[in-house]
Amino acid sequence: MKTLASQKIVDAFNQQIGNELGASHQYVAISAHFATEGLPELAKFFDRQAAEERMHAMKFVRFIVDAGGGVRIPAVAAPKAVFANAEEAVSLSLDWEQTVTEQIYGLVDVARAEKNYIAQRFLDWFVNEQLEEVSSISQLLSIVQRAGDKGLLFVEDYLTRRGGQAGESAAAEA
Numbered sequence: 001m002k003t004l005a006s007q008k009i010v011d012a013f014n015q016q017i018g019n020e021l022g023a024s025h026q027y028v029a030i031s032a033h034f035a036t037e038g039l040p041e042l043a044k045f046f047d048r049q050a051a052e053e054r055m056h057a058m059k060f061v062r063f064i065v066d067a068g069g070g071v072r073i074p075a076v077a078a079p080k081a082v083f084a085n086a087e088e089a090v091s092l093s094l095d096w097e098q099t100v101t102e103q104i105y106g107l108v109d110v111a112r113a114e115k116n117y118i119a120q121r122f123l124d125w126f127v128n129e130q131l132e133e134v135s136s137i138s139q140l141l142s143i144v145q146r147a148g149d150k151g152l153l154f155v156e157d158y159l160t161r162r163g164g165q166a167g168e169s170a171a172a173e174a
Helices: 008-036 041-064 086-113 117-147 149-161
Strands: none
Touching: 008 041, 008 086, 041 086, 041 117, 041 149, 086 117, 086 149, 117 149
């Protein structure tokens, strides 16, 4: 069967599967940290982030399968599990989402260079998703910083009132 994606695209997407699963594991570790600290709303927030990253990985898996390529999931490094404070954990998340944004841009560049319009349209969803992810984590980091270590119960209350969401971006409302 002729594939709808070059080996270069398949290889790049396989690498992104590992990146997304690595992010999922990192968010599980952050969730566990907050659960251990008695901060259940922050733990739930990062549980949802972990599930979302796994879903992103599965979107890439399905694309590769549907395009007739071979899925090759790379090894995933162990996540950071110990954090000095909430700000460090959330800051790591923001750094990661900014890295993922650059990774997605790189995939768009590969798809454009290969003139693969199917892959480009597929990646459009991820580009929009990164706006929402970076915005949400950035807002959460700002709130955690304002609250400080002694005010994390205010962060818990904020997340409870917002239904577990740190914020809504313009992309989420579109």
